[in-house]
Structure formats: structure tokens, C-alpha cells
Amino acid sequence: MSLTTALRGTPYPYRENSLNLFRLFLAALVLFAHSWYIAGRGVGPMLHGENLGGWxxxxxxxxxxxxxxxxxxxxxxxEYLLHRVARIYPAFLVCLVLTAAVFGPISMLVEYGSLAGYLTTPVTPAQYVWGNLGLEVTSYDIGRTLDTVPYPNAWNGSLWTLYFEFICYLTVWVLGAWAVFRKSLVPAVILFLGSVAVWVNIGLATRLGLDLNFTLLFKLLPFFLGGTVVYFVVDRWGMNRWIGIASIILAGLIIVFVPGWGGQAASPFMAYGLLFLATLVRQPRWIARNDVSYGFYIYAWPVQQLTVLFGGLAWGMPVYILLTIIGTSVLAVGSWFAVERPAMRRVRGGARTGAPVRAPSV
Incomplete structure (x- = not known):
């Protein structure tokens, strides 16, 4: 077998992969990582100062x-922009409203036995919803709720990433208007390398007075653009198993041995490796048809806080984590069937009754 033949790829199986399962697993990792903070048990497993949730x-x-x-x-x-808004925003808005209208009052009753002052004590429920409507989370607490838990006054420490996810969507939205970006791998590679260079020198941003949002954006943007680079690679040359195996090994080596910016630099290899693995691992048919990972991601934190309030930590961390997985799964399934899937079908015209709806979630 020649080297050219060995490296020849096959078209990526967009309809026959396990990306829904992989995203759900990643959302579960975020829940696991946050459990340690929320339970007041330290930071959990770390690599180069980043917990498993960050990875x-x-x-x-x-x-x-x-x-x-x-x-x-x-x-x-x-059409692209409408689809992206429909995928993220309706479920995000419902999560905000549920937190203010249901989770917050439950917390008040458990902690104080009364709802006195709930509607008027800053941050009020209305301020919580209104202040976070633009995806940029500026308010994490509601009044006196969650004052008595180990990680106090934070209803959802996961939502902050959605703002930067949507900025990435807008970045690709603008770039997609240029023919040179759509037809060539080179612009994507240049942008990716530029984003990594900014992250490597992120200390300069602080000295120049740029805010935390700038830092967080360039912490996450290289990962997104790494996936963009791999799209153009796979679109032109297909997916090759040997390159997939090599990508997994290279990503691991770079992440382990290059602290600080190794993860960002390794992101194309991460993307290729994960996409390759998703062609090997089989997923249950129900998960293939129903992407509940986004709902799992946005509801895990409030479920974890409520579980603490109701004494879930008394049985130890393994039982606590299991309880939060069950509670989060219920809300994630409800979010998918009641909010996310209907919103996406609405913007797509409601066609193809019973057909699977596959859409990326954060």
C-alpha cells in the first residue's frame, strides 16, 4: 500500500456518527467538575490549572x-443566523425564567421558610432575567437565595460560555460572506494561528487595559477556529483513520507538555481526533435523534445547587453526583422536547415529521 493510498480519506458520515453522545458526555464532565466547587470539596481533577469542565x-x-x-x-x-439564534436563545431564556420563577422561590422556602422580600430584594428576579437577556451573564445571584450553600449566590456558573459561543457564531457568519474564506483552507489557518498568538500573549491585553471578556474570548476562540480548520480539511480530503489516531496522540502530547497555550495550539488535532472517534463509537438511536446535551449543560448547575439545599451531600459525593445527573437529565429532556426541538422545527418550516433534528449545541 502506497503512502498516498494510506492517507486517502473518506467522506465524513454526518448522519452516522456519535457526536450527540460525545457532547452529552462532555456536558456530564462539566457537571462532574462543577460538583466539587458547588459541594465545597475543592476543585477536583486539574490539568495545567484547568479542571475537567474547562477541558x-x-x-x-x-x-x-x-x-x-x-x-x-x-x-x-x-438562514444561518436564524438557525443559530433558535438553537441557543429560546432554551437559554426559558432557563433564566425557570431559575427566577421556580428555582429561586424553592430556595427561599428551603432556606428561610418564606418568600418574603423575594420579589424586591436586589438582585430581584426581574433584574436577574433582564440583566442576562443579552447572553452575557452579568447577574448570577437572586436576592438572598443560595446564601447558605458552600458555593453561595450563584445560580448558574455555566451560562457564561454561551456569550462567547455566539460571538464565535457571528465571527463565522461574517467570514462566510467572503468567497476566499469559503473556498480556501488558508484563511482559516491564518485566523486560527492569529488567535493562538493572541492567547500566547494575553498578558499584554491586561497591561493594555482590555477587559476580562477579551481574555475569555481568546481563550475559547482558538478552539472554535481549530474546528473550523478541520472542517475545510475534512471537506476536501475526507476523514482518514491513521490521521485520526495520530491527531489523538498529538493532541494529548501537546496538551500535557505545553502548559498555558498547549490546548489552544492542539485544537485542530483535538477536533480531528474527536470527530474520528465519533465515527467509531456507536450511540443509542434515541440519543442520535435527540440532542439533549445543551439542556444538560444549562441545567446542571442549578440542579446541583438545589440538590445541596435539599441535603443531597449527606450521602457522599458519588450519590450526590448521581442525584444531580438524574435531575439534570429530566430537565434536559424536557428542554429538548418542549423548547429546543420545536424552536428549530419552527425556523426550518416544521418539515419532515419524525425526522431527526441534529444541531450543534455548546
Whole structure:
């Protein structure tokens, strides 16, 4: 077998992969990592100062970069933007409202036995919803709720990434208007390398007075653009198992031996490796048809806080984590069937009754 033959790829199986399962697993890793903070048991497993949740978010972003870039290349600008808003925003808004209207009052009753002052004590429920409507989370607490838990006054420490996810969507939305970006791998590679260079020198941003949002954006943008690069690679040359295996090994080596910016630099290898693994691992048919990973991600934190309030820690961390997985799964399934899938079907015209709806989630 010649080297050319060995490296020849096959078209990526967009309909026959396990990306829904992989994203759900990454969301579960975020829940696991946050459990230690929320329970007041330290920071949990870490690598180069980043817990497992941070690395799981990196996995979300590389997969998202791949799929979202494909969506932009294949759809018109208006259609693309409408689909992206429909995928993220309705479920996000419902989560905010549920937190303010249901979770917050439950917390008040458990902690104080009364709802006195709930509607008027800053941050009021209305302020919580209104202040976070733009995806940029500026309020994490509601009044006196969650004052008595180990990680106080924070209803959802996971939502902050959605703002930067959507900025990445807008970045690809703008880039997709340029023919040179749509037809060539080179611009994507240049942008990716530029984003990594910014992250490597992120200390300069602080000295120049740039805010935390700038730092967080360039912490996550290289992962997304790494997925973008891999989209163009796979679109032109297909998926090759030997390159997939090599990518997994290279990603691991770079992440382990290059602290600080190794994860960002390794993101194309992460993306290729995860996409390759998703062609090997089989997923249950129900998960293939129902992407509950986004709902799992956005509801895990409030479920974890409520579980603490109701004494779930008394049985130890393993039982606590199991209880939160069960509670989060119920809300994630409800979010998918009641909010996310209907919203996406609405913007797509409600066609293809019973057909699976596959859309990237953060």
C-alpha cells in the first residue's frame, strides 16, 4: 500500500456518527467538575490549572467550530443566523425564567421558610432575567437565595460560555460572506494561528487595559477556529483513520507538555481526533435523534445547587453526583422536547415529521 493510498480519506458520515453522545458526555464532565466547587470539596481533577469542565468546554468548542462552519458554508447568511439564534436563545431564556420563577422561590422556602422580600430584594428576579437577556451573564445571584450553600449566590456558573459561543457564531457568519474564506483552507489557518498568538500573549491585553471578556474570548476562540480548520480539511480530503489516531496522540502530547497555550495550539488535532472517534463509537438511536446535551449543560448547575439545599451531600459525593445527573437529565429532556426541538422545527418550516433534528449545541 502506497503512502498516498494510506492517507486517502473518506467522506465524513454526518448522519452516522456519535457526536450527540460525545457532547452529552462532555456536558456530564462539566457537571462532574462543577460538583466539587458547588459541594465545597475543592476543585477536583486539574490539568495545567484547568479542571475537567474547562477541558470539556474546549471539546464543545472544537466540535462546534467544525459543525457551525459547515452550517455557514451550506446556508445563506440570514438562514444561518436564524438557525443559530433558535438553537441557543429560546432554551437559554426559558432557563433564566425557570431559575427566577421556580428555582429561586424553592430556595427561599428551603432556606428561610418564606418568600418574603423575594420579589424586591436586589438582585430581584426581574433584574436577574433582564440583566442576562443579552447572553452575557452579568447577574448570577437572586436576592438572598443560595446564601447558605458552600458555593453561595450563584445560580448558574455555566451560562457564561454561551456569550462567547455566539460571538464565535457571528465571527463565522461574517467570514462566510467572503468567497476566499469559503473556498480556501488558508484563511482559516491564518485566523486560527492569529488567535493562538493572541492567547500566547494575553498578558499584554491586561497591561493594555482590555477587559476580562477579551481574555475569555481568546481563550475559547482558538478552539472554535481549530474546528473550523478541520472542517475545510475534512471537506476536501475526507476523514482518514491513521490521521485520526495520530491527531489523538498529538493532541494529548501537546496538551500535557505545553502548559498555558498547549490546548489552544492542539485544537485542530483535538477536533480531528474527536470527530474520528465519533465515527467509531456507536450511540443509542434515541440519543442520535435527540440532542439533549445543551439542556444538560444549562441545567446542571442549578440542579446541583438545589440538590445541596435539599441535603443531597449527606450521602457522599458519588450519590450526590448521581442525584444531580438524574435531575439534570429530566430537565434536559424536557428542554429538548418542549423548547429546543420545536424552536428549530419552527425556523426550518416544521418539515419532515419524525425526522431527526441534529444541531450543534455548546
Amino acid at each position: 470539556a468546554v474546549a471539546g464543545f468548542f472544537v466540535i462546534s467550530g467544525f459543525l457551525i462552519t459547515r452550517s455557514r458554508i451550506r446556508t445563506k447568511a440570514g
